[in-house]
Amino acid sequence: MSERASKLARVTAAVWRISLAEAIAYRVSMLMWVLTTTFPLVSLALWSGLAASGPVGDYDRPDFVAYFVAAFLLRQFTASWVVWELSGQIRTGDLNTLLMRPMSPMLYHAIQNLAALPIRCALALPIGLVVLALAGGLAWPDPGSLATVGLSLALAWLINLGVHVTIGCLAFWVTESTALFEVWLGLYLVLSGAAVPTSLYPAGLAEVIRALPFHASLGFPVELAIGRATGAAVTQGLALQVLWAAAFGALAAVLWRRGVRAYEGVGT
Amino acid sequence: MTAAMVRVEGLCKRFSVPRREAGLRAALRALVRREYRVVDAVQDLEFSLAPGERVGFLGPNGAGKTTTLKMLAGLIVPSAGRVEVAGFTPSERRPEFLRRVSLVMGQKRQLSWDLPAIDNFEFNRVVYEIDAAAYKRRLDELTTLLDVGEVMRRPVRQLSLGERMKCELVAALLHGPQVLFLDEPTIGLDVSMQLGIREFIRRYNAEHGATVILTSHYMEDVAALCPRILVIDGGRLRFDGSIEALRRQIRPLRRVSVRAAALPADPAAMGRVVLQEGGRLVLDVAPERVPEVVGALVALPEAQDLAVHDAPLEEVMRALFGREEAAELG
Numbered sequence: 001m002s003e004r005a006s007k008l009a010r011v012t013a014a015v016w017r018i019s020l021a022e023a024i025a026y027r028v029s030m031l032m033w034v035l036t037t038t039f040p041l042v043s044l045a046l047w048s049g050l051a052a053s054g055p056v057g058d059y060d061r062p063d064f065v066a067y068f069v070a071a072f073l074l075r076q077f078t079a080s081w082v083v084w085e086l087s088g089q090i091r092t093g094d095l096n097t098l099l100m101r102p103m104s105p106m107l108y109h110a111i112q113n114l115a116a117l118p119i120r121c122a123l124a125l126p127i128g129l130v131v132l133a134l135a136g137g138l139a140w141p142d143p144g145s146l147a148t149v150g151l152s153l154a155l156a157w158l159i160n161l162g163v164h165v166t167i168g169c170l171a172f173w174v175t176e177s178t179a180l181f182e183v184w185l186g187l188y189l190v191l192s193g194a195a196v197p198t199s200l201y202p203a204g205l206a207e208v209i210r211a212l213p214f215h216a217s218l219g220f221p222v223e224l225a226i227g228r229a230t231g232a233a234v235t236q237g238l239a240l241q242v243l244w245a246a247a248f249g250a251l252a253a254v255l256w257r258r259g260v261r262a263y264e265g266v267g268t
Numbered sequence: 269m270t271a272a273m274v275r276v277e278g279l280c281k282r283f284s285v286p287r288r289e290a291g292l293r294a295a296l297r298a299l300v301r302r303e304y305r306v307v308d309a310v311q312d313l314e315f316s317l318a319p320g321e322r323v324g325f326l327g328p329n330g331a332g333k334t335t336t337l338k339m340l341a342g343l344i345v346p347s348a349g350r351v352e353v354a355g356f357t358p359s360e361r362r363p364e365f366l367r368r369v370s371l372v373m374g375q376k377r378q379l380s381w382d383l384p385a386i387d388n389f390e391f392n393r394v395v396y397e398i399d400a401a402a403y404k405r406r407l408d409e410l411t412t413l414l415d416v417g418e419v420m421r422r423p424v425r426q427l428s429l430g431e432r433m434k435c436e437l438v439a440a441l442l443h444g445p446q447v448l449f450l451d452e453p454t455i456g457l458d459v460s461m462q463l464g465i466r467e468f469i470r471r472y473n474a475e476h477g478a479t480v481i482l483t484s485h486y487m488e489d490v491a492a493l494c495p496r497i498l499v500i501d502g503g504r505l506r507f508d509g510s511i512e513a514l515r516r517q518i519r520p521l522r523r524v525s526v527r528a529a530a531l532p533a534d535p536a537a538m539g540r541v542v543l544q545e546g547g548r549l550v551l552d553v554a555p556e557r558v559p560e561v562v563g564a565l566v567a568l569p570e571a572q573d574l575a576v577h578d579a580p581l582e583e584v585m586r587a588l589f590g591r592e593e594a595a596e597l598g
Contacts (some may be wrong), residue, residue, distance in 0.1 A: 016395035097378040102363035179292040261345050265338040
């Protein structure tokens with residue numbers, strides 16, 4: 001068992017090294033990253049403008065600043081681009097390379113995703129700090145237990161990865177799986193809390209939205225990080241995250257296994 | 269043959285090609301209701317290969333060569349029949365199986381574009397669990413043979429097609445596979461590079477005893493590399509044997525050419541006249557009449573450049589497949 005673990009560690013390190021080098025060389029995706037993920041900061045400008053004349057719901061201006069800066073940063077830690085990688089590899093046949101290696105292609109994608117984290121953080125942290133300073137929100141609310149936030153982040157990352165692999169695997173059967181992902185992304189922007197804190201939706205609707213995977217993959221960890229989720233809400237939120245991570249993990253695993261059997265290897 | 273390295277029985281692959289319009293709406297609709305067109309890419313293949321054999325798959329485009337190769341490599345799952353490679357069922361893709369085989373595709377790069385090849389090699393060392401001493405020995409051997417000592421330190425994207433293919437071969441062979449699958453390994457390469465790669469593969473096979481299975485559009489590759497040929501056409505095995513046997517079976521006539529001061533009065537009596545022009549005569553002659561015809565031609569006044577050839581391979585292929593695509597095989 002320990003031999004397997006040490007092999008896993010070696011392989012992880014090797015994938016990490018190669019992915020890190022690739023991530024540095026991969027300029028286009030970095031540009032995409034900048035364009036697509038500053039969305040919470042746009043929301044920040046909007047909402048802090050609205051809150052200038054008085055609080056919106058239970059959010060006043062500094063609350064919005066903390067919320068959206070946290071949303072921006074946490075999105076960096078949990079983001080993924082596996083869906084593009086995977087569906088591209090399936091369509092072009094580049095998946096062949098991964099399938100011929102004696103290591104799980106899914107593990108490869110997961111590690112590759114994690115390997116890009118340091119670069120994302122390096123780019124995102126200064127932006128977050130500058131915004132925070134400019135907005136005068138340097139007084140950060142009590143974030144609660146760091147361990148809980150960390151756990152919630154890890155779960156959010158898993159949910160995202162599960163969604164990406166699930167939709168990416170659809171490329172085994174459908175040519176335009178990334179178009180389906182665009183649909184998902186549209187819902188995500190509205191329902192995850194990236195544009196609006198989900199607690200500001202009307203009562204009744206808010207409860208439904210907060211039970212969906214979108215909120216579990218961003219809104220909830222953000223609320224944890226700014227100390228808005230406390231007591232029973234923490235346990236409940238974590239439980240929902242575990243549920244969604246397990247659901248998408250299982251779905252992704254089933255689709256992957258079936259997809260590989262349906263795979264046609266592409267190319268004459 | 270109990271010790272076969274590759275054993276294929278009743279192998280079939282049927283593709284269901286979805287038929288639908290383009291666009292997101294059609295994609296969503298296709299999730300619910302789909303229409304299929306059925307394509308039988310491979311039908312009832314049967315053969316087995318001994319360890320260390322070099323075998324070429326020959327056939328026109330879309331004949332099922334690459335599909336067969338991919339089933340042997342475990343990339344696609346057979347619809348029916350059995351495949352066994354090195355004692356494993358390829359489609360299960362067990363790590364022990366994957367460590368014993370390697371696939372090189374001339375049309376697909378497997379090395380990471382932005383990194384030097386040496387980084388890719390190092391990555392393979394870890395993933396394939398190659399021990400340090402064996403890695404160093406093989407790397408030295410392969411990089412020397414293929415002359416990529418300098419090249420492998422530059423990012424892959426800066427390499428020429430030929431240099432890249434050499435690096436692909438190094439990456440594919442570092443773990444010492446028992447079975448090497450080569451899909452069009454020399455496609456797009458210039459003649460000298462083709463020769464170099466061909467020579468390398470032959471040498472590697474001779475020294476390491478790996479089974480080599482090759483598909484190529486270049487008849488010359490297959491003819492030069494593979495003592496045994498499997499002709500696949502329309503998804504079926506049409507021939508299994510040596511290239512000479514194939515030639516003799518399809519085009520039994522030998523081509524005899526000569527140059528002389530005066531040509532025989534009735535060359536058509538010797539065989540089919542391919543060319544008669546000035547002092548030059550080219551005939552297709554039945555094998556059993558070759559000695560007699562050669563004797564007669566040598567006796568011509570100032571006879572020179574007398575030669576006896578097998579029919580050119582392209583002609584053999586054209587005759588075998590009997591359709592236009594076969595012309596590409598030349």
